[in-house]
Amino acid sequence: MGLVTAAIPFFLLAVLIELALDRWRGWGLYRLNDAIGSLSAGILSRILGLVRVGILMLIYIPLYQWMLPTYQDLGIAWSMDNPWHLLLAVIAYDFCYYWKHRISHEINIFWAEHLVHHQSEDYNLTTALRQSSDLVPLGWIFYLPLLLIGMPPELLITAGAIDLIYQFWVHTQKFPKVRWMEWLLVTPSNHRVHHAQNKVYVDRNYGGVLIVWDRLFGTYQEELEQEPCIYGVRKPLNTFDPLAANLQHFKRMWLDAVYTKSWKEKLTLWFRATGYRPADAEAAMPVPSCDLVHFRRFDPEIASGLRWYALAQHLIYSGATLALLWYGKHLTWGTATLMVLMLVVGLVVNGRILDGEVRSRSWELARLSSLVVSLPLMPSALWAPVTGYSILSMTVWCLLVFSGKNDTVNSVRN
Structure with a gap:
C-alpha cells in the first residue's frame, strides 16, 4: 500500500473536522455540490491509476538500472534508511516539482492537465483532494533530471508521496499567516494566493513544500489583506462532473485546432502560452472570462x-x-x-x-x-x-x- 493511499482515511477525517467547525462557526467554507465535485475528481484520479501503468516508473526504472554501474563507480549510494538522504530527496523532488508546476501554468497542454486542481470556486481541504487524472501524462518529464544524482526509484516514489501529502494541509482558509514560515515553507496563506484568480495573484507561488524556490526565481507573491482571494479559474467550468473537469481545456484546444484554417496554428497551439487561441477560432467561438467585480460562484438550485x-x-x-x-x-x-x-x-x-x-x-x-x-x-x-x-x-x-x-x-x- 502506498503512502498516499494509506493517508486517505486521515485526509477524510481532517475534511470532516473542518466541515464540522465550518458548520459550528458559520464560516461558509463548504458547499455540498462543490465539495462533492472536488472529492469526485480526487476519486477519479485514484481509481484510474489502478488500470494504467505509471509512465514515470516505466521509463525511470530502466534508465536507473542502465546507469547503476556509473553510480557505483562514482560512489553514489542513496539509502531509504538514512533520514538525511530522505530529506535531500524531498528537497530535490520539490525543486523538480516547482518547475513542473510552473510550466503547468505557462504552457497550454500542461495547463490542460493541471487546470482540474484550480477549478473549485471554494477553498477548503476538499480542494486539496481535487487532482487531475493525467489523461495525457506529461509531468514525468520533469523528474528525469533526478537520474543525474542517482536517486533510486523507491526513494523518488517516497519523496513524491511526502511532497503530495504535505500539500494537503495548506488548502485551508483558517490557518493564519505565520511570518517565519512564509519565508521557508509553502503555507495556507501563500498557497491561497496560488489558487486565487485575482490579477495580482495569478501564476504565483508554485512550490510544493518549499516556498524558497518562488523567492529565488521571482514568482513569490504575499497574500494581501486589501485583496481578498477569489478562487477558481477565469474560464469557469460550470459543472460538477469530474470527467468534464479533466476534459475542459483539452476540449477547447481540440475545437480550436479543428476550426482554425492555419496548419501552423493547428500544430502549435498546444504548446503556446496558456490561454493562447488562434485568432479565427477565438472570433468564431469566444469564451468570456468571469467578471471578478461581480463574481458569482456556480451554484445550481436543485431539490x-x-x-x-x-x-x-x-x-x-x-x-x-x-x-x-x-x-x-x-x-x-x-x-x-x-x-x-x-x-x-x-x-x-x-x-x-x-x-x-x-x-x-x-x-x-x-x-x-x-x-x-x-x-x-x-x-x-x-x-x-x-x-x-x-x-x-x-x-x-x-x-x-x-x-x-x-x-x-x-x-x-x-
Missing part, C-alpha cells in the same frame, strides 16, 4: 431530496473506492477495469445531478440498470449487495424525480 441523494451516492462511491484501492491488487485487470468504469459513470452522473441537468433523471436509471445487467461479470460476492443497492437506489430515485413532488430541477446554468 433538497436530490442533494441528499447525491450525497448518499457519493458516500457509497467513496466506500467502494477505498475498498478497490485496498483490494484491487487481488482482482484481475478486467474485473478491476469493470469496477473502475462503473465508478466513473456513477461519478459523472452524480455530478450532473448536482448541476441540475434534467437528463440526469434517465441517466441515473440507465446507470442502475446497467449495474444489474453487469452482475455476471462481477465477483459472486458482490451480486447480493449490488442487487440490493441497485433496487433501493432505483426506488428512491423514482420517488424523488417521478412522484410529482420534486419534478422540477432548477438550474442557474446559462
Whole structure:
C-alpha cells in the first residue's frame, strides 16, 4: 500500500473536522455540490491509476538500472534508511516539482492537465483532494533530471508521496499567516494566493513544500489583506462532473485546432502560452472570462431530496473506492477495469445531478440498470449487495424525480 493511499482515511477525517467547525462557526467554507465535485475528481484520479501503468516508473526504472554501474563507480549510494538522504530527496523532488508546476501554468497542454486542481470556486481541504487524472501524462518529464544524482526509484516514489501529502494541509482558509514560515515553507496563506484568480495573484507561488524556490526565481507573491482571494479559474467550468473537469481545456484546444484554417496554428497551439487561441477560432467561438467585480460562484438550485441523494451516492462511491484501492491488487485487470468504469459513470452522473441537468433523471436509471445487467461479470460476492443497492437506489430515485413532488430541477446554468 502506498503512502498516499494509506493517508486517505486521515485526509477524510481532517475534511470532516473542518466541515464540522465550518458548520459550528458559520464560516461558509463548504458547499455540498462543490465539495462533492472536488472529492469526485480526487476519486477519479485514484481509481484510474489502478488500470494504467505509471509512465514515470516505466521509463525511470530502466534508465536507473542502465546507469547503476556509473553510480557505483562514482560512489553514489542513496539509502531509504538514512533520514538525511530522505530529506535531500524531498528537497530535490520539490525543486523538480516547482518547475513542473510552473510550466503547468505557462504552457497550454500542461495547463490542460493541471487546470482540474484550480477549478473549485471554494477553498477548503476538499480542494486539496481535487487532482487531475493525467489523461495525457506529461509531468514525468520533469523528474528525469533526478537520474543525474542517482536517486533510486523507491526513494523518488517516497519523496513524491511526502511532497503530495504535505500539500494537503495548506488548502485551508483558517490557518493564519505565520511570518517565519512564509519565508521557508509553502503555507495556507501563500498557497491561497496560488489558487486565487485575482490579477495580482495569478501564476504565483508554485512550490510544493518549499516556498524558497518562488523567492529565488521571482514568482513569490504575499497574500494581501486589501485583496481578498477569489478562487477558481477565469474560464469557469460550470459543472460538477469530474470527467468534464479533466476534459475542459483539452476540449477547447481540440475545437480550436479543428476550426482554425492555419496548419501552423493547428500544430502549435498546444504548446503556446496558456490561454493562447488562434485568432479565427477565438472570433468564431469566444469564451468570456468571469467578471471578478461581480463574481458569482456556480451554484445550481436543485431539490433538497436530490442533494441528499447525491450525497448518499457519493458516500457509497467513496466506500467502494477505498475498498478497490485496498483490494484491487487481488482482482484481475478486467474485473478491476469493470469496477473502475462503473465508478466513473456513477461519478459523472452524480455530478450532473448536482448541476441540475434534467437528463440526469434517465441517466441515473440507465446507470442502475446497467449495474444489474453487469452482475455476471462481477465477483459472486458482490451480486447480493449490488442487487440490493441497485433496487433501493432505483426506488428512491423514482420517488424523488417521478412522484410529482420534486419534478422540477432548477438550474442557474446559462
